[in-house]
Amino acid sequence: MSATVPTESVRHPAYGGVPQASWDDWRWQMRSRVTSLGALSDLIELTDEERRGIEGRGEAFGFAITPYYLSLIGPPGCPVRAQAVPHVDELVTTPWDLADPLAEDAHAVTPILTHRYPDRGLLYVTHNCPVYCRHCTRQRKVGDVASAPSREMFEASYAYLExxxxxxxxxxxxGDPLSLSDRKLAEICARLRSIPSIEVLRLCTRNPVTLPHRVTDALLEALRPHHPIFVHTHFNHPAECTPEAGAALDRLADAGFNVGNQMVLLRGINDDAETVEVLNRWLVRHRCRPYYMLQCDPVGGTAHMRTSVDTGVEILDAMRGRVSGLAIPQLVVDLPGGGGKVTLTPERLVRRDGNKRVYRDMRGREFTYVDEPL
Ligand code: SF4
Known part of the structure; x- marks a missing residue:
């Protein structure tokens, strides 16, 4: 296996003098995020392509990196680096790029509530994230203070849901909801829970990946009264699977959260079966179910990170039968324009012959199933 999981905690040498209590404090990590070209170039040796990416993206989609996540960054080609540091290729656009590929704004019923699928709503609660992922679908909004929700927007959204x-x-x-305080998050959950028709809450957060220190006992105690809460997180590569991240997943599972992972397929980062297998086996060990393997949305600035749709199918084909089904996610394309998700699977049906179906197994052998229920 080429991809391995880190077994020890790491810190960039520049943070060697930071007291452990500060390092473990999520607020310190948020306050100490690296957000400027000057600060980043003092910490890692930037390539010319990265410098031009930072300068070219500027205000349009800036960057931010927590000291924790920055400490995982290796030389150019590192999968953590590629997700966090802008690159000049982000300036390349294609005719099929979209600012809002999932048409969330077109289905918005308030400025912060999208109602697209009949039984689900998506509430945008903050514009902040610990790290601004270079492949983010919502880069039109995240990091932009103008997209920060107001109290009136929350009230209008609760009224719609009622x-x-x-x-x-x-x-x-x-944004990442765990950027909010425990009190604010608990208030949102309590208010949603007060609406009798709402059965399930889902918390979509990348904090276990980019800032696992955020998963504190106090947070879990604040949210626990509002179960059932499903947590969707977003690990993309084994290099993110640190002891701290594993401990955060364990704490969530111990506190009764049902945790799933939504990985995004990214070219040169995780677009091979071995990497996905190592990642997903680690997730399962930490009681996090690999839920989706998502085709990267065609948002502007991500063309260089997107894989072909066939790549995901090939990865699934290579894993099926060899890897426990617990570690195999659904491969999903979220149709641009708001069509919703479609699930792709490797084709195993070879031919139909009357009531017989001939299927191919993982080794390419053919087997017949007689499809004739009584
Ligand atoms: S944490 Fe989520 S919302 Fe924030 S930048 Fe990353 S992908 Fe986008």
Missing amino acids: RTPEVKDVLISG
Whole structure:
């Protein structure tokens, strides 16, 4: 296996003098994020392509990196680096790029609530994230203070949900919701829970990856009264699977959260079966179910990170039968323009012959199933 999981905690030497209590404090990590070209170039040797990426993206989609996540960064080609440091290739656009590929704004019923699928709503609760992922689908909004939700927007969203009982499942998203205080998050959960028709809450967060120190006992105690809460997180590569990240997943599972991972397929980062297998086996060990393997959305600035759709199918084909089904996610393309998700699977049907179906197994052998129920 080429991809391995780190077994020890690491810190960039520049943070060697930071007291452990500060390092473990998520607020310190947020306050100490690296957000400027000057600060980043003092910490890692930037390539010319990265410098031009930072300068070219500027205000349009800036960057931010926590000291923790920055400490995982290796030389050019490192999968953590590629997700966090802008690159000049982000300036390349294609005719099929979209600012809002999932048409979330077109389906917005308030400035912060999207109602696209009949029984689900997506609530945008913050514009902040510990790290601004270079492949982010919502880069049109995240990091932009102008997209920060107001109290009136929250109230309008709660009112909509109260008069729309077909919405039973609310995704609390952003930005990264765990950028909010425990008190604010608990208030949102409590308010949603007070709406009788809402059955399930989902918390969409990359904090276990980019800032695992955020998963504190105090946070878990604040949210636990509002179960069932499903947590969707977003690990993309084994290099992110640190002891701290594993401990955060363990704490979530111990506190009764049902945790799933939504990996995004990214070219040169995780677009091979071995990498996905190592990642997913680690996730399962930490009681996090690999849920989706998502085709990267065609958002502007990500063309260099996107894989072909066939790549995902080939990865699934290579894993199926060899790897426990627990570690195999659904491969999904979220159709641009708001069509919703479609699931792709490797084709195993070879031919139909009357009531017989001939399928191919993982080794290419053919087997017949007689499809004739009584
Ligand atoms: S944490 Fe999520 S919302 Fe924030 S930049 Fe990354 S992908 Fe986008």
